[in-house]
Structure formats: C-alpha cells, structure tokens
Amino acid sequence: MNGVYHYQKLEHYCAALLEKAGVPGAEATVIAESLVQADLRGVDSHGVIRTDIYLKRLKAGMVAVDGEMKAHTDGPVTVLDGGNHFGAVVGSRALELAEEGTKRNGVAVVGVKGSNHFGTCSYYLLKAIAKDMILLVLSNASQTMPPTGGVRPFIGTNPFAVGVPAGRHQPFILDMATSVVARGKIIAAAQAGESIPLGWAIDKDGNPTTDANAALAGSVLPVGGAKGYGISMFVDILSGVLTGAGFGKYVNNMYENWEQTQNVGHFFIGLDIARFMPVQQFKDRMDLYIDEIKAEPKAPGVSEIFIPGELEHRMSLERMKTGIVLPSRVEGELRFWGEQYGLQLSDALLTPASTA
Amino acid sequence: MNGVYHYQKLEHYCAALLEKAGVPGAEATVIAESLVQADLRGVDSHGVIRTDIYLKRLKAGMVAVDGEMKAHTDGPVTVLDGGNHFGAVVGSRALELAEEGTKRNGVAVVGVKGSNHFGTCSYYLLKAIAKDMILLVLSNASQTMPPTGGVRPFIGTNPFAVGVPAGRHQPFILDMATSVVARGKIIAAAQAGESIPLGWAIDKDGNPTTDANAALAGSVLPVGGAKGYGISMFVDILSGVLTGAGFGKYVNNMYENWEQTQNVGHFFIGLDIARFMPVQQFKDRMDLYIDEIKAEPKAPGVSEIFIPGELEHRMSLERMKTGIVLPSRVEGELRFWGEQYGLQLSDALLTPASTA
Numbered sequence: 001m002n003g004v005y006h007y008q009k010l011e012h013y014c015a016a017l018l019e020k021a022g023v024p025g026a027e028a029t030v031i032a033e034s035l036v037q038a039d040l041r042g043v044d045s046h047g048v049i050r051t052d053i054y055l056k057r058l059k060a061g062m063v064a065v066d067g068e069m070k071a072h073t074d075g076p077v078t079v080l081d082g083g084n085h086f087g088a089v090v091g092s093r094a095l096e097l098a099e100e101g102t103k104r105n106g107v108a109v110v111g112v113k114g115s116n117h118f119g120t121c122s123y124y125l126l127k128a129i130a131k132d133m134i135l136l137v138l139s140n141a142s143q144t145m146p147p148t149g150g151v152r153p154f155i156g157t158n159p160f161a162v163g164v165p166a167g168r169h170q171p172f173i174l175d176m177a178t179s180v181v182a183r184g185k186i187i188a189a190a191q192a193g194e195s196i197p198l199g200w201a202i203d204k205d206g207n208p209t210t211d212a213n214a215a216l217a218g219s220v221l222p223v224g225g226a227k228g229y230g231i232s233m234f235v236d237i238l239s240g241v242l243t244g245a246g247f248g249k250y251v252n253n254m255y256e257n258w259e260q261t262q263n264v265g266h267f268f269i270g271l272d273i274a275r276f277m278p279v280q281q282f283k284d285r286m287d288l289y290i291d292e293i294k295a296e297p298k299a300p301g302v303s304e305i306f307i308p309g310e311l312e313h314r315m316s317l318e319r320m321k322t323g324i325v326l327p328s329r330v331e332g333e334l335r336f337w338g339e340q341y342g343l344q345l346s347d348a349l350l351t352p353a354s355t356a
Numbered sequence: 357m358n359g360v361y362h363y364q365k366l367e368h369y370c371a372a373l374l375e376k377a378g379v380p381g382a383e384a385t386v387i388a389e390s391l392v393q394a395d396l397r398g399v400d401s402h403g404v405i406r407t408d409i410y411l412k413r414l415k416a417g418m419v420a421v422d423g424e425m426k427a428h429t430d431g432p433v434t435v436l437d438g439g440n441h442f443g444a445v446v447g448s449r450a451l452e453l454a455e456e457g458t459k460r461n462g463v464a465v466v467g468v469k470g471s472n473h474f475g476t477c478s479y480y481l482l483k484a485i486a487k488d489m490i491l492l493v494l495s496n497a498s499q500t501m502p503p504t505g506g507v508r509p510f511i512g513t514n515p516f517a518v519g520v521p522a523g524r525h526q527p528f529i530l531d532m533a534t535s536v537v538a539r540g541k542i543i544a545a546a547q548a549g550e551s552i553p554l555g556w557a558i559d560k561d562g563n564p565t566t567d568a569n570a571a572l573a574g575s576v577l578p579v580g581g582a583k584g585y586g587i588s589m590f591v592d593i594l595s596g597v598l599t600g601a602g603f604g605k606y607v608n609n610m611y612e613n614w615e616q617t618q619n620v621g622h623f624f625i626g627l628d629i630a631r632f633m634p635v636q637q638f639k640d641r642m643d644l645y646i647d648e649i650k651a652e653p654k655a656p657g658v659s660e661i662f663i664p665g666e667l668e669h670r671m672s673l674e675r676m677k678t679g680i681v682l683p684s685r686v687e688g689e690l691r692f693w694g695e696q697y698g699l700q701l702s703d704a705l706l707t708p709a710s711t712a
Contacts, residue, residue, distance in 0.1 A: 077462035106433035149658040174586040206655030223580035230530040299562030
C-alpha cells in the first residue's frame with residue numbers, strides 16, 4: 001500500500017532535500033511549493049514526481065544555484081536571463097517583474113531565456129490573481145509533438161495559460177498543454193492493455209494509430225490538429241525565438257541531454273484590471289458571466305458545468321484534507337534521496353506510520 | 357455559371373455600394389478591402405458575402421457612420437469605444453493605436469468596446485507585420501457554442517489570432533476560430549447528404565451526433581473539448597468582460613437582433629521586436645525555425661508541411677490572378693444592392709462579360 005502524505009510536510013521534506021543538495025533555502029521552498037501545489041491540484045505529472053530529476057540535474061551540474069539572474073527593463077518590457085537557475089526560481093522572478101511592471105505601467109511583458117522546467121503555469125497565475133492581476137503565462141518545452149503533417153517530435157506540448165480573478169467565484173484558470181492529451185494517459189492505456197481513440201497519436205512512421213504501444217513509440221498529436229500546432233508554435237515563438245532562449249530542437253530535454261543546459265524560455269504578460277474599469281465592477285461582471293455559464297442546461301449525463309480551474313481547485317481542497325498519494329516509484333526516489341541526506345520520508349505521512 | 361471577379365474591381369464595387377449607402381469614402385474602402393482580402397485568402401465566410409448584412413444593418417440604423425470613437429490612452433494601455441461604427445473601421449483605429457503605443461512603449465494593449473463584426477483578424481495582423489510588429493488580436497462574437505457539458509450556444513467561436521514577421525519566409529499568421537470546424541463545413545455536409553465526424557457538433561438535446569442536419573439544429577463544439585471552451589472564454593473575458601463590451605449573451609447577433617447594437621469587443625496586444633533583439637536577428641531566427649519545420653520528415657500522403665498562414669498566402673496570390681468566384685446567392689445580393697445605387701456588378705468581372 002502506498003503512503004498518504006500531508007501536503008505541508010511533503011513540501012518541507014522536498015524543500016529540505018533541495019536545500020541539502022545546495023539550493024538556497026528560499027529557492028528550495030519555492031520549488032517545493034510549486035511541486036506540491038501541482039499534486040494538490042491533481043496535476044501529478046508536475047508534482048513531487050519531478051524532485052528526482054531536479055536533484056539529478058543539480059548534482060550533474062546542469063542547473064545553477066548561484067550566479068545572478070540579469071533583468072533588463074525598459075518601460076513595460078523586461079528581458080530576463082534566468083542564469084540557468086531552477087525554472088520555478090526563474091519563473092518566480094519573472095512573476096515579480098511582471099507584477100511590478102503591471103502596477104507601474106498597466107501592462108507588462110517579461111520575456112525569459114536561460115531557464116529550466118518551471119512546473120505548472122498555474123503556480124504563477126494563482127499568485128498574480130491574488131494581486132487582482134490578469135496574467136498570461138507561456139513556456140516552451142523540449143520536443144514531443146510533430147508539426148501537422150510531420151512524423152517525429154519537433155515542437156513541445158508548450159503550455160498556454162491565463163489566470164483571471166473573479167468575485168464570489170473561484171478564479172478562471174486556463175492552464176493547458178497544447179497536446180490532445182497528456183502522454184501519461186497513453187502510458188496508462190498501454191499498461192491497461194487498452195486502445196486509445198483515433199486522433200490522440202501517430203505511430204513512428206506517422207500513421208494514425210489506436211494502439212497505445214505504437215503511440216508511445218510515435219508521437220502525441222497537437223490538440224485540434226493544425227490549431228494546436230499553431231498555438232504551440234506561437235508559444236515557442238514568443239517564449240523562445242523572441243526572448244533568445246531555445247526553440248524547437250534547441251530546447252534541450254531534461255531527461256536525455258546531460259551535456260547542455262535546457263535553455264527553456266517563458267513569456268509573461270500582466271494586465272492591470274484597474275486601468276480598464278474598477279476592480280469590483282470587473283469582478284461583478286466575471287461573477288455574472290460564470291453564474292450564467294453554470295446555469296446553462298446540461299447535456300445528458302452531465303451533473304455540473306465547470307469553468308477552467310474549478311475542478312483543480314476542488315481537488316486541492318480535498319487533498320489538503322485527505323492527503324496526497326504517491327506512486328511507489330516516486331516514494332522510492334524520495335526515500336532514496338532522504339537516505340543520502342539523513343531525512344525520513346515517513347515524517348511527511350499524513351498519519352505517522354505505526355510500527356509494523 | 358457563376359461569374360469570376362477581379363479582386364480590385366470587386367473591392368471598388370463593394371466600397372462604392374457602402375459609400376452610396378452613406379459610409380464615408382475612406383471607411384468604405386477599409387471595409388471592402390477587409391472583405392475582399394478574406395475572399396482572396398480563401399476565408400469566404402468573411403468575404404464579400406457579408407456586404408449584404410452590413411448594408412442591411414446600416415439601413416436599419418443598427419450601425420453608426422458618424423459620431424466619434426473615443427480613445428483613452430494611459431501609457432501603454434488604451435480603451436477605445438468604437439461608437440458602434442463598422443467593425444473594420446473600429447478595428448483599424450484600434451490597430452493604429454496599437455501601432456503607435458507599441459512604437460512608443462515597446463508593448464501596447466488596446467481594449468475595444470462598442471464595435472461590430474470586424475472581418476478576419478488576419479486583416480489587422482498583416483498590416484502590423486508590415487511594420488515589423490508582433491500582434492495578437494482577439495474578438496468575441498455572438499453565441500454559437502455550448503460550454504463543455506452544455507447543450508445550447510453560450511459562447512461565440514471567438515477568434516484568437518497572432519501575427520509574427522519572418523525574413524525570407526512568409527509571416528506566421530495564426531487566425532483561428534475556437535470551434536472544431538467552421539459551421540459552413542456542416543452546412544456543406546448537410547447539402548451533400550453526408551454525415552459529419554463525431555466530435556464536431558451536438559444535437560439540440562446535447563447528444564453527440566454525426567447527422568449534419570441534427571448538428572445544424574444543435575451546436576458546433578469548441579475545438580479540443582474543454583481546451584477550446586477555455587480559450588473561447590479567455591477571448592471573451594479580455595475582449596468583453598474587461599473592456600466593457602458585451603460578453604456571452606450580451607454580444608448581440610448581427611443576423612437576428614434588430615433592436616440592439618452588437619456591442620462586440622476586441623483586444624489587441626502589440627509587441628515591438630526591437631525591444632527584445634535586433635529585428636534582423638529575430639527574422640533570421642524565425643527563418644531558421646520555419647526552415648527546420650518544413651524540412652521535417654512527412655507522414656504518408658503528405659507532400660509538404662505548412663506553417664500557419666502559408667496556404668492562405670498562396671491562395672491569395674492565385675486568386676489575384678485567376679479571380680474570385682462568388683456563389684449565386686452572393687452575386688444576387690450584390691447585384692440587388694447595385695440596382696438600388698445605379699452600379700453594375702458586371703463591371704467587377706475579371707473578364708468583361710460578352711453579350712449573350
């Protein structure tokens with residue numbers, strides 16, 4: 001049976017691992033907070049499962065924990081060189097710059113190069129929403145999807161994300177990969193011996209396939225065909241081509257490339273609601289909009305209409321109470337690193353383990 | 357047999373109709389240019405087919421041709437009240453403000469309310485690209501798609517568009533409706549007695565359907581399920597909720613509502629490439645990116661990999677030479693309006709008609 005972990009204890013544990021490995025305390029906390037928040041929200045692919053690869057990259061000297069990040073701000077535009085720090089650290093600095101610039105100018109853009117995998121975009125959206133800002137966050141990623149008509153991975157599942165505050169309602173949080181589905185769903189189908197719907201993936205020769213194993217040897221497809229391909233390219237252009245970061249094949253794979261830094265790029269756009277209308281008026285309009293959507297007649301079998309981010313918010317409240325269940329492999333990895341640094345993973349359990 | 361029209365003559369003809377109906381000359385030219393450009397690019401749904409409804413709205417007093425548009429600019433942020441002018445006129449003013457603001461500040465956002473159907477987003481993208489700008493254009497639209505889990509239309513097929521200059525290559529032009537397909541494709545399937553793929557639409561009770569007629573009585577679906585629904589909402593929030601324009605059901609249908617103005621909202625974001633890197637360096641990076649995508653191995657049956665906007669550009673060059681073919685219904689409408697104003701549609705033929 002897998003352990004059930006308390007989110008705060010798990011965050012402390014992961015932060016402690018990172019700190020023991022040489023990450024400054026405040027930065028270790030930011031990284032761990034980002035990972036555990038993803039687990040809380042049900043985005044397990046971006047949760048503490050990443051702790052192991054982050055620590056391996058650090059030990060291999062592929063991520064920096066010292067040296068400075070250089071920002072150049074000219075009015076509402078900032079270009080930030082992340083200096084190859086951990087992505088969550090670079091992203092958090094970009095967020096600060098976007099918040100300051102938005103407050104000062106009404107709008108701010110922050111283009112980021114020299115970064116790494118930065119967790120979920122929602123992590124930054126939630127912080128901006130708490131300051132009554134609208135925030136767009138884009139990031140490129142290493143190659144996983146073919147262009148429309150192609151065979152092999154060329155673009156990443158480059159996420160596109162937008163966060164907007166509401167009033168009585170939970171905020172609008174759109175945080176989407178530009179693929180049809182997460183690769184994890186294809187892995188799950190393969191493990192269960194099930195087929196996948198046509199349109200999710202192509203095999204290694206570029207043929208459409210419903211065979212999950214053939215799909216894993218091939219590529220997951222962009223969402224909505226040419227539309228998802230276009231959105232993914234747009235994200236790559238702003239995050240990578242424009243900022244000076246990598247793009248396409250020049251964004252290096254965190255799991256496979258141990259010779260080069262990732263050089264991931266991000267792009268943040270902040271908007272100050274108060275420059276358009278009083279914040280309370282805007283929130284009232286958002287609440288009306290959300291009220292009206294949620295009151296729409298429902299299709300057969302549908303119990304509720306959700307707005308983007310609503311399910312993740314509910315999951316988060318639930319997992320704060322009931323805890324986070326980790327796969328055995330992830331438990332093993334976290335336990336392994338704890339042994340190196342004299343830390344006990346069992347200290348992070350929701351209910352302290354009884355002696356067996 | 358349908359007539360084949362010369363794009364410039366057709367533009368002059370439509371501009372002349374609008375001018376006779378009371379639209380100031382420069383504005384009539386902008387509207388006609390936007391419509392004919394859509395026909396050239398193969399986006400017939402946004403072409404001169406719209407002339408008839410534009411003229412009807414004007415005659416019915418539902419669109420203004422005088423009164424001023426009020427812009428309030430504070431640094432890089434402008435809020436523009438379009439004063440219910442034609443959408444292409446309002447959109448063109450928004451573009452000018454975005455261009456000026458981007459040059460001055462490095463980034464500019466223009467939120468627009470009090471507008472109407474403004475044609476294709478590409479019309480504005482192409483002009484911005486010619487000035488070495490990156491431009492994002494969003495617009496909301498009247499209700500056509502249900503939210504995920506819903507039954508009846510609530511959100512529009514709100515377009516999301518991005519234009520980016522390249523060097524040797526044609527620019528990147530992503531201009532996408534947030535629906536799976538244009539409703540026109542379902543109409544075509546119904547007329548041909550063909551079924552449609554599952555996932556394009558739901559029937560009037562909210563059930564998935566492959567029956568084109570049942571789909572027409574129901575709703576077209578957002579692209580990529582919940583992802584397209586989320587993007588459409590995001591476009592509505594920035595274009596409508598934030599600007600003070602209509603949103604959701606408050607964006608009035610141009611064909612059905614003859615009591616109220618449309619109150620469409622738009623949102624423009626301009627970026628000055630030169631604030632990030634020298635423009636030539638950026639264009640070289642874009643060319644490298646596009647070279648590499650187009651050189652990718654191709655899936656079986658694929659002859660070429662395209663970037664967004666490339667096919668439309670080729671279509672445009674072709675139609676400039678071979679002319680624009682209009683459906684009989686559109687010819688009839690344009691001829692009807694010409695008769696009211698003493699204009700001959702046959703003057704716009706590619707090859708002057710021989711006497712029959």
